[in-house]
Amino acid sequence: MSDSDKLKGLLDGSIEPSEIEEDPALYSMAERIYGRDALEEMGVSRPAKPKSHGISVSNGNGGVVLPEADDALEGPPDILTKQRKPIFSIVISLLCLSIVASNVAIGIGSYVPLCQDEVVPKDLAYSSSATVNDGNLLISWTVTGMNISSNYSISWIVSENGSNEIVDQGGSSWMAGETVRIQTENWMVTKPPYTYLSVLSLEGVAIAYSNGTVGDVSTMADVGDSGDGCDDNTRLLWSELPEYNDLSSWDEAGTGGIIDGALMTVFGLLTLRLMIRKR
Secondary structure (H helix, E strand, C coil): CCHHHHHHHHHHCCCCHHHHHHCHHHHHHHHHHHCHHHHHHCCCCCCCCCCCCEEEECCCCCCEEEECCCHHHCCCCHHHHCCCCCHHHHHHHHHHHHHHHHHHHCCHHHCCCCCCCCCCCCCCEEEEEEEEECCEEEEEEEEECCCCCCEEEEEEEEEECCCCEEEEEEEEEEECCCCEEEEEEEEECCCCCCEEEEEEEECCEEEEEEEEECCEEEEEECCCCCCCCCCCCCEECHHHHHHCCCHHHEECCCCCCHHHHHHHHHHHHHHHHHHCCCC
16 A cells, blocks of 8 residues: 555555554654544554664654664773873882982992901911021911811921021911911021011912021011901992892992993983873
8 A cells, every 4th residue: 555545544544554663754644643542443553663773853744763872882981991000010110210329329238238348357466486496496486366177288398508408398287266276386496597488368268478597587568458248338239230249340439430320321212201100
């Protein structure tokens, strides 16, 4: 049935109720002409409304369906779109910068005792004296400032007749149980002048010498300062980090090397970049 036939049947009442129910536009027209109550009495039900996929906006031509906005495409609230500054990274970068800077200024060794001084103490002293009594040459050696439980030894060469004839060539070794040791040896001699040369060793390494003649004993070499220790060298050399226990891995604070400058620059720029990072 054409639209004109449907309209004619609606006006003269010859149209079937089922045809009205099947055509929403025709039902709407019939509702305006007869009223909803009259249609219900005639057994005409309202057409089922199709599932809506959008918002209907009437424009006089039956309406235009506008799609509803998709929630999944909506952007998150502004507060969620803002990128948070990497606080943890800033803290780590500042910590590294502080460590490098303090190492240059006062030295890590000032508050973290990583360095170990050399075995030889600064106050180690070695001396000797010699006398002759009734053909008996008596020599005494004195060692002070020894390390407890360290191995020491004294080796000597004793000669007479102006060092032309060797009287004895020997030595003595011990493990230090005290900080001071006095050792005395004697030999029978007959031809003056009498001379001797002695060497003090620590753990097999010569650290001091003493020689002389009877009546004019002189010290050829005594142990002096072994160089500045860990207390005077508190700046860690980053290039020697794996050997941080050795004194050679440390230097005086107040100055810095190329590596110190490079590390300070890197951590400084990194910290600045993280702090001014755009939200």
